[in-house]
Amino acid sequence: MKGNNLRPPFYAKSLEKLSKLNRKFSVSAWDEGIAVINFILKPGSSTNDTLSDSQKEALAKVKDILLEGSEDQTKHIPADLFANHKRTKHIGNEKTSICPTNSYLLNQFAGVNTESPRKKWKRAINVLRFINRMKIEERKRTIYRRPSHGSGSFILPEWTMLAPDIQARVARLLSWDSLSKWDFDIFEMEKLTDGKALLFVGWALLSSPHAQYAMAKQLLAQGESNLSLPLFDNMQGYRFIEMFHIPQMTLCNFLRVIMGDYNNENFYHNSTHAADVLQSVHSIITKIDRNQYIVADLEIFSVLLAAAIHDVGHQGRNNNFHVNKRTKLALRYNDTSVLENMHVASAFSRIMGDDRDSNLDIFEYMQPEQVTACRRQIIGAVLHTDMSKHFSDISKMKGLLMKKEHRDSDAIYGGWEVFPFFLHMADISNQAKHSPIAKQWTDRCLKEFFEQGDEEKKLGLPVSPLCCRLKTDTAESQVGFITYVVQPAYEVLGMMVPRVKEEINPNIEFNLSYWEEVQSKNEKN
Numbered sequence: 001m002k003g004n005n006l007r008p009p010f011y012a013k014s015l016e017k018l019s020k021l022n023r024k025f026s027v028s029a030w031d032e033g034i035a036v037i038n039f040i041l042k043p044g045s046s047t048n049d050t051l052s053d054s055q056k057e058a059l060a061k062v063k064d065i066l067l068e069g070s071e072d073q074t075k076h077i078p079a080d081l082f083a084n085h086k087r088t089k090h091i092g093n094e095k096t097s098i099c100p101t102n103s104y105l106l107n108q109f110a111g112v113n114t115e116s117p118r119k120k121w122k123r124a125i126n127v128l129r130f131i132n133r134m135k136i137e138e139r140k141r142t143i144y145r146r147p148s149h150g151s152g153s154f155i156l157p158e159w160t161m162l163a164p165d166i167q168a169r170v171a172r173l174l175s176w177d178s179l180s181k182w183d184f185d186i187f188e189m190e191k192l193t194d195g196k197a198l199l200f201v202g203w204a205l206l207s208s209p210h211a212q213y214a215m216a217k218q219l220l221a222q223g224e225s226n227l228s229l230p231l232f233d234n235m236q237g238y239r240f241i242e243m244f245h246i247p248q249m250t251l252c253n254f255l256r257v258i259m260g261d262y263n264n265e266n267f268y269h270n271s272t273h274a275a276d277v278l279q280s281v282h283s284i285i286t287k288i289d290r291n292q293y294i295v296a297d298l299e300i301f302s303v304l305l306a307a308a309i310h311d312v313g314h315q316g317r318n319n320n321f322h323v324n325k326r327t328k329l330a331l332r333y334n335d336t337s338v339l340e341n342m343h344v345a346s347a348f349s350r351i352m353g354d355d356r357d358s359n360l361d362i363f364e365y366m367q368p369e370q371v372t373a374c375r376r377q378i379i380g381a382v383l384h385t386d387m388s389k390h391f392s393d394i395s396k397m398k399g400l401l402m403k404k405e406h407r408d409s410d411a412i413y414g415g416w417e418v419f420p421f422f423l424h425m426a427d428i429s430n431q432a433k434h435s436p437i438a439k440q441w442t443d444r445c446l447k448e449f450f451e452q453g454d455e456e457k458k459l460g461l462p463v464s465p466l467c468c469r470l471k472t473d474t475a476e477s478q479v480g481f482i483t484y485v486v487q488p489a490y491e492v493l494g495m496m497v498p499r500v501k502e503e504i505n506p507n508i509e510f511n512l513s514y515w516e517e518v519q520s521k522n523e524k525n
Contacts, residue, residue, distance in 0.1 A: 031395075034402070037063045067399035154248040155214040156203050158196055164222060166192055171215040174204035176236040179279055180286040182504055183434050186276040195264060197275035202255040202308050205282055206301075207248050208237030240301050245365035254360040257350060261312045267447040269314035276441075278307040280426035287499035295415035298370055302377035303419040307426060309347035310382050314339060316448050319388070320464045321456065337386040344382040348375065377416060384420035385427050390485060397421055397492050418496060425493050431478060431486045431511045432504050438511050442478060475519035482512045 037059060040047045048056070162170060170192050172178060173185075179201070189197040204211045213232050241248060262271035281303055288295075322330040322338045333341040351361045352375075358364065363371045384393070400417060430441035446466070453467030466472050487508050494501030 067403040190272045198259045198271040199255050201275045209235035266316040267444045269311045277426045280429050281307045284422045293413045299415040302374045306378045306381035313346045324461045340383045340386045381420040381423050475515045478515040
């Protein structure tokens with residue numbers, strides 16, 4: 001079975017089915033593995049008939065693990081360890097584990113909660129009582145008033161300092177419809193706001209529709225005759241402000257500080273890139289079919305915040321540079337997702353821990369369980385932007401697609417099954433944008449890469465791929481990036497979100513053709 005021509009028909013058919021996920025792209029080892037298992041387990045086949053029921057069951061579990069990825073830790077736990085912790089004995093009026101060591105091992109090394117149902121129920125009641133006490137205390141506070149619907153009481157100070165004609169242009173760009181478009185021009189926003197795109201876009205999205213209402217109200221008061229003030233309750237927006245009791249001033253303080261923590265001397269990894277990724281994640285979310293997704297508001301809030309902070313503190317040097325130079329960051333994070341760990345830790349240190357600043361704490365009035373969930377989700381999403389995980393992430397998403405097709409064609413996606421992937425897609429979206437924007441990002445990205453390459457040469461370090469200004473061909477680099485990274489990934493995303501296939505993927509085809517043409521001309525010269 002070494003050559004394609006010698007493969008059994010069912011094996012070939014299984015690979016053909018997988019190719020629908022890959023289209024013209026090469027089949028990975030993961031794809032081959034799934035196809036082999038499908039071939040072995042085909043009902044009525046000679047291979048299937050030779051297996052015992054237990055062998056078939058075990059092989060089916062292997063397939064499930066491949067399809068689901070390694071997130072479900074129970075799939076990797078020794079069966080007897082997992083089974084024995086469920087055995088209990090009575091001590092007084094309560095049941096307790098007959099083997100507490102097993103419970104400890106499961107909790108510490110597999111993250112499995114081994115509490116008895118009775119204890120879980122008691123803890124849940126205590127949590128609810130605590131929440132109720134917190135709500136009562138919150139009502140008594142006089143230092144904070146929940147924003148009233150449509151009050152327009154807060155407006156971003158930086159917006160009020162713009163010239164009147166610029167205010168109107170910025171307000172139009174920050175409307176819900178404009179922010180939801182894939183062709184949103186982040187460079188225009190960067191120019192109009194004097195490099196403060198992250199603050200403005202972050203405020204407009206995370207405070208929507210309060211931000212849009214406040215700008216419309218202010219412009220109307222200034223005599224904009226072509227405007228009418230819409231009813232607040234009819235305006236589109238996330239409404240996180242009232243949902244999570246976030247003072248808009250605190251949110252803007254946080255965004256302003258995070259924006260300042262970005263190194264805006266970087267050509268690429270700066271706050272404008274963060275604003276672009278934030279808007280792109282939002283655009284993808286608006287394109288999903290809500291009948292196919294179960295999405296919690298907290299999950300949307302988490303992934304948007306993750307987008308805003310995902311590269312904070314970046315110094316324009318990639319993980320490869322830090323590991324090779326053995327920088328303090330590489331040593332601190334043990335050469336593993338060095339920058340991603342730093343980004344998320346840096347952002348959280350602003351609002352948690354010893355250096356917490358209450359003026360920035362957007363979580364202050366959220367319920368403790370919400371804070372815990374939000375922090376966990378943000379950490380996971382930012383770590384998911386580690387580019388070294390790209391191909392395994394694609395396989396995981398293809399597994400999710402196949403699993404849902406296999407079990408139920410109408411199956412619903414959970415938001416956090418896919419939101420970290422959405423963030424990663426937004427992070428590599430440069431060549432999925434309209435050509436003029438894509439070209440600007442290409443120039444910025446390679447300038448930063450070349451600066452890294454120059455420093456690597458000075459330090460005697462291996463020059464990282466695409467970082468040598470003398471050897472890197474721009475067109476060739478983009479053809480490879482699109483062909484092997486962007487296009488296959490967006491094909492998978494397009495199967496999960498059909499509007500992506502219709503509205504975004506044609507941009508990728510156009511940009512690939514453009515760079516291929518440039519490459520061809522360069523080769524002739």
